[in-house]
Amino acid sequence: MALDHRQAAQEILEAVGGPGNIVSAAHCATRLRLVIADNSKIDKDKVENAAGAKGNFEASGQLQIIYGTGTVNKVYDEFIKLAGVSAASKDDVKQAAAQKANPFQRAIKALGDVFVPIIPAIVASGLLMGLTEGINNAMGGALSTDGWWILVHAFSNASFVFLQILIGFSAARVFGGNEYLGGVIGMIANHTALINAWSIPGAIEKFGGSAYQVVGSQAAATWLSAQTGSAVTAAEATSDAIMAAGGIPQVTLFGAYNVTLQGYQGHVIPIVIAVFVMCLIEKWLHKHVPDMFDLFVTPLVTVLVTGTLLLTVIGPVFSLVENGVMYGFQWLLSIPFGLGGALVGAIYPATVVLGVHHMFNALEATLIANTGVDNFNPIISCCNVAQGAACLAVFVKTKRMKMKELALPSGISGFLGITEPAIYGVNLPNMKPFVAAMVGAAVGGALSSLFGVVSIAYGITGLFGFLITTGYTLQYAICILVSAGVAFGLTTVLYRDDAERATPAETTQVVAETQATANQAGAIAEAANDTEPVQVVAETLASPMSGTAIALSSVPDPVFASEAMGKGEAVEPTEGKVLSPVDGTVTVLAETGHAIGLLSDGGAEVLIHVGIDTVELRGAPFSAHCKLGDKVRKGDLLIDVDLAAVEAAGKQTTTMVVVTNTDAYSSVTGADGPVTAGDPLVELK
Template sequence: MSVEVRTLHLQHIVQRDCVLSLQTIRNIAYTFLQILIAFSAAKAFGANQYLGAVIGMIMIHPSLQNAYTVATEGVQQTQSVFFGLFKIDMVGYQGHVIPVIIAVWILAVIEKKLHKIVPEVLDLFVTPLVSVFVTGYLTLSIVGPIFVWAENAILGAIQWMLTLPLGIGSLIMGSLYAPTVVTGIHQMYTAIDIGQIAKYGVTYWLPLASAANVAQGAAALAVGIKSKDKKIKSLALPSSLSAFMGITEPAIFGVNLRFFKPFIAGCIGGGCGALYASLVHLGAKGTGVTGIFGILLCLNQPLQYLIEMVIAVGVAFAISFVIYKDAEPKAVTADVTETTGTTETVENIEIADNNKAEETLTSPVNGTQISLSEVADETFASEMLGTTVAVEPADGKIVAPCDGEVSNIFETGHAVCITTESGGELLIHIGIDTVKMDGKGFTKKVSDGDKVHARDILVEANLEEIKNAGYQTTTMMILTNTDEFGNVTKAEPAEVKTTSKVMTLTK
């Protein structure tokens, strides 16, 4: 064998190995996505996260037919359940999200009930075993099939809409694609791609998804360029780049949904791009890549793909740039009348809500300030509502962190809203999912409109009653109008008292 032939042979082996490794790494998260979703959902629902992961494993067990093969191979096996009452398809839940979340919610309910009734000496063994077995059986026999049917009905409706004349269906679905990303339903769209490739040799869905994705990126880019806020710029610009690569979550959740109008602009741009793609019958030869690199799957129609991208980006960027505005400082207008002789002059004087340049907030409860990564609720942990401080309370006395006014105290007593002297809008949320307790365990000490001073008691919470009901007592203090402050800083996690400074607001 000549040196040239050996060299080419070696290059072929290296390339093959590299491609294999890259494919494995690229697909790993999607291959086990249901396990990751179940693990995260268990944290949100207050269940054991490892038991949640087990439920995810059950739903994609190798003994079940891979859901992605059903479109081309059909259902290979069925199984009788409930002593022969009916049969179910033995198909896994690859590409499905909603059944996984529902299954973990059932697990959380069962686990919490068992913790209350099973003797402590048996709890460690009985509760996990029974929780997983009952949840797994109910999921595979009832919950899974029902929600898969519902998801398939949605997919069928989408497929039908794509056949509507003049690209109307694509216009609608291109506009609605981003909202489905918010709900997580988009994870099941792979079934559409695979089904269309099997039937037509191409998928008309992927170009639609690409238009929707880059449109959200363009809307975020417009925000980043137009905004004068450095924090918004630092978030919007990299988020838009990520969306152009096909990963839209940072742009959607971090920027567009936060200000909402850019999100609508992105939806409109996505619809316009999808409309063009439908009119020119733009199809992709494969699936898995959207955004800029999606052109690699459309090399049979690269020009049409580029035009689609330009339309989606241009429309979304233009609309977002026009309708987005940075939030203005709250102000009221007062009319001051001056009378000199027979001449009356009216001047409009803008009076700011407050003049405090800096305000310090103390902990709303004695206890331990924890890292947000330890908070078992993704909404609070991700600071989606605003800058957040979380405390594991040592007692149930929830106090005002500063002087201010109670703008709203929930009927259930589990949450209080306070407006501070510097204009900060605070939400103090006692426990996780404690709204479900319907006020049990909470004694309100203030009413709407009450003026409060730092360390005045707002609510007395019965921590034991909350824990016995199966809920966590972690208490969050959220600054919901963070954007209206130039700088917001938080203290590092540590033991805290109601005199400890945990947040500083600077105008």
Template structure:
């Protein structure tokens, strides 16, 4: 594959190099911010005919071209060189993309940018919890052994210092100093504050501050309080830098920022954030408990529509809140059913298609969906033929209903498909078995639905 030729052929179809504002890439897609998206949209069919291209679409203020893992980074390197964007960084691209979004999409993108970078830490903790669960469940070592104690420390660390991780990431996104953001997270998890993470009941001491009773309770594992605190911190810091003379900025701005944010956080933001986070969890629990199978049908069937908009990463904030409040995540298994159902529909397209290029695209895209990467099969296969996407929605709804009915839960977020099994084992063999049954229901349901609806290769959209 000639990556330089692909890049050169792509540029005029995007409206020329002058139409490209910035570019970056993720695991599978070349993400472009263009001055005029219509120029690229008008040539979408031609773009999708280029060697290596698996699909193209406009979403979240970006025009995105799907190449797949292992290809997109090589195409990006040649593309950036050709259009002179080699010095552009991801932050410039993110800001350019957000300027083209509506307020809701911008908010969702902000949450996504905050939570996606910390996914590796959460996934690692989830896997370690699974390992710890296996060690204790099967009695490989004594419960009071040094191995169990160390695994417990390793697995809980990310959740205990979650406000510090979020503080750093959120400050970067809000335009503040990320290290000051980490300091605010550190204040919220200070050893002098009672650590409520993992405790069924936390009864903190109180201190008197100017006639106010302040609960000495920490915010380990919480999400909403630290996001609000760091947002306020960034606002204070940015405005201070406008008025503080440069000669004393290094001394005055951090000092005033931390002391003001610290007081505001412990007195108001922390308790308010906890109340908001708990309220969100109560609402979700109500829907989950009383909506039951119906909730699984709706969420499992509609999740892929949300993926199309590109705002699905913002759900990580809600899932992190569930982990903090409940100690488990019941939303991720539903999302996983929707993802693997897309793979089942793509597999049906592979067997139904007559064109060699369609088969070459459908099979690897379907397999990647089983591993949790759905964009190639959604945009490259199922949406192009429309009916497979509907079939995947049916499969996702059926699988979602089953995992809700059987109360399948995970101990992290960010993993779906086959890899997700590793973050299920902490909750027992039955939890894993029910997940695999739901997996099969989603894949088979999507395959059968797509098979009966069929595809017409001449009707590619």
């Protein structure tokens, strides 16, 4: 009995609480995707038993109901008519789902979106910095005058020296503003007319624990005269002169408001917040400034207002937060029995996320000045290696090649003391690895405190921390090994990447796709109970592409590798021509052109899926040379694919050839090794 698509849509609409509870609706090849206003209004039993529904699950803020290829689009058309909602793309639905997330989740996502594009720059600098400084320290500073070392060391810290510019550019892109104006805000935060934030600990140390801040030209002249031992006029009392003498200059605005001329090197959150505000201002101006003035008025006002807010409000307020955090950590370190070290180890990673961790240089400088040793730096090392270890656990556990490519260098960078790539690129977006690393850091911090591990300098952590903890080599090794081990172990237990989490639902989806492919071809009716088994004959599927044939189980996609969709073979292609492996009929053709289903004349239901996660490319690299319902012969060109474009987009070109009605055969075997399109690939008996 054929499915009544309108009735199916009506049942789902009633089950999810009616039209008033629908935020957005879209569909993909097999699933109806809904964003629901109030999930408590969903009748899960009705959804489960709705006509035509093959299963459902919730993911990424969406309720996804599986109908299968060729059915979902018809149910969707009826659904939007009944619900009175407009058609939306999958991206629209994802955006609507994201808006339902709580503020913390949205903030974390925004940070991830800002940092992921600049991770390669941070990784490059982090690895170079750890290697150059570590090797030089191991050699007692002998490389400091070597020409090659000087050049490479300059390269190594470039992205950190100008990190705020990268953040400004990336944040503007995320928040929908002009990227170059975002870069300008980052430049303001790094401007040489401001005292470098990394120099402030030195100024604090020089003046006995409090920064000597000079306000007003005459006061500055008097102060400078005392510092230099010679008369200085008000005109000579510039900000540069004050900074050169070790002071921190201030200016007075509105006759009463003192603003410290301080840069924000090492900060993250102030720049992100400032650029967010910049984007709001820019968008407002674009709407209200007449077009003929917009080109010069909008950028001018946007930079002027945002820069002023950064240096007078956003930055200073954030500095107050930093000071409070610093004093709090000093108190924590004084707690006995290892508890203080555990708390510091657990909390420190959060300060990295907030961008306030650089102010610990002042704390460490004070510790060394007062006691000659630093008990804070070894704990930071535990934190850093824990983040690196959690990242490496993700590398081992994930089946997504893109995540592996990001996690490995980020994890290594963490062991060398640079954790931004690991935190922002891998651990924090996935949350569980970040929490596991915090636990590992807490354990390591407790041990460090109990063992009394101290360093004789600061600024070098991770593996290179051995160079400054020479009196506690064994204890230091135990601390970082335990931290790394706990973080790695917990992450291994807790972490599951998107593909793994989706496996149960995707398995259900696969069954639906298998059924729907047969539906499309007329081989199986909508209800499996009303049909006779499909009669098949033995046949051989040809390779649709030239390249190297590999076992389906070795494909880095758990749905295909688990053979939940059926048995078959995969090809690592060297040419971008997809040829028909059988004589038969085109039963499924994805709108994006990345996948095609065929029903062979011998009864085999064959799915060819070009690449992994290539649906996200929206069809750009694919050109179909057939349409739904076409009769094709073995060797006919089905799809052209630009393999270079797929790889440039960060996707794998591995092409899966799956027999979705595997159960109809007693044997499905593949042939591994080099193949040419048209060669035997899968034997069906």
